[in-house]
Amino acid sequence: MERLDKRLASTGRWSRKEVKELIRQGRVLVNGVPAARPEDKVGDGDRLLVDGQEVDCAPFVYVMMHKPAGILSATEDRRQKTVVDLLPEELQRRGLFPVGRLDKDTTGLLILTDDGAMAHELLSPKKHVDKVYLARVEGKIDASDVDALARGMELSDGLKCLPAGLEPLEDGSRCLVTLREGKYHQVKRMLAARGKPVLELKRLSMGGLVLDEALEPGQWRFLEAAETAKLRDRAAHLNFLGEMNKKT
Numbered sequence: 001m002e003r004l005d006k007r008l009a010s011t012g013r014w015s016r017k018e019v020k021e022l023i024r025q026g027r028v029l030v031n032g033v034p035a036a037r038p039e040d041k042v043g044d045g046d047r048l049l050v051d052g053q054e055v056d057c058a059p060f061v062y063v064m065m066h067k068p069a070g071i072l073s074a075t076e077d078r079r080q081k082t083v084v085d086l087l088p089e090e091l092q093r094r095g096l097f098p099v100g101r102l103d104k105d106t107t108g109l110l111i112l113t114d115d116g117a118m119a120h121e122l123l124s125p126k127k128h129v130d131k132v133y134l135a136r137v138e139g140k141i142d143a144s145d146v147d148a149l150a151r152g153m154e155l156s157d158g159l160k161c162l163p164a165g166l167e168p169l170e171d172g173s174r175c176l177v178t179l180r181e182g183k184y185h186q187v188k189r190m191l192a193a194r195g196k197p198v199l200e201l202k203r204l205s206m207g208g209l210v211l212d213e214a215l216e217p218g219q220w221r222f223l224e225a226a227e228t229a230k231l232r233d234r235a236a237h238l239n240f241l242g243e244m245n246k247k248t
């Protein structure tokens with residue numbers, strides 16, 4: 001059991017002060033009854049509603065962000081702004097961190113969470129979570145580039161890449177790249193090695209989770225229950241595959 005105000009504030013949606021005000025205004029119901037005091041105790045079996053909407057007090061928070069260019073994918077930096085700086089204070093206090101990194105000039109889908117186990121599952125290179133990027137390149141992508149990525153490239157420093165998907169769009173100056181791993185500057189390095197340097201890069205999806213195009217660069221939203229379930233299922237599925245591989 002924990003204090004009602006603490007539990008509601010832990011969702012990151014309201015500060016403790018705002019929760020107190022919601023309770024005072026009678027907008028918080030506990031099991032259908034207006035909450036009386038912020039210090040009332042609630043447990044996992046209690047149903048909490050704010051303004052008639054059920055509040056998910058799950059222990060972890062998951063956020064989808066449209067990362068803008070010019071911002072670091074890090075939790076903190078002494079000199080430069082990070083993606084965590086774009087979140088409200090309540091979420092920053094929860095210690096959310098980005099699941100994987102995008103380069104400073106890369107835009108698009110970034111998941112932030114405080115669920116370390118889930119992040120680990122999604123990031124582990126062994127788990128093969130597909131990430132799809134939209135790239136604009138200098139020159140035109142052709143069939144030989146598609147072939148080279150499909151075979152799995154070896155870069156000049158000896159880095160061996162897993163086979164990757166490449167789909168030219170329109171006249172070939174833009175393309176979709178699908179990676180199953182996330183090595184440093186990987187898309188840029190693979191395409192540069194093909195003589196098609198990347199001019200712009202945006203991540204569109206990760207493990208079946210697609211960037212919500214209603215989000216402008218710099219905007220974020222909580223994942224919807226179905227999206228969190230998708231991530232959770234994905235993590236559970238990957239875990240299961242991992243266990244099976246260990247046994248075989």
Ligand code: URA
Pocket residue numbers: 101102103104106184185186187188189201
């Ligand atoms: N590949 C890159 O080169 N940069 C990113 O930000 C992500 C993938």
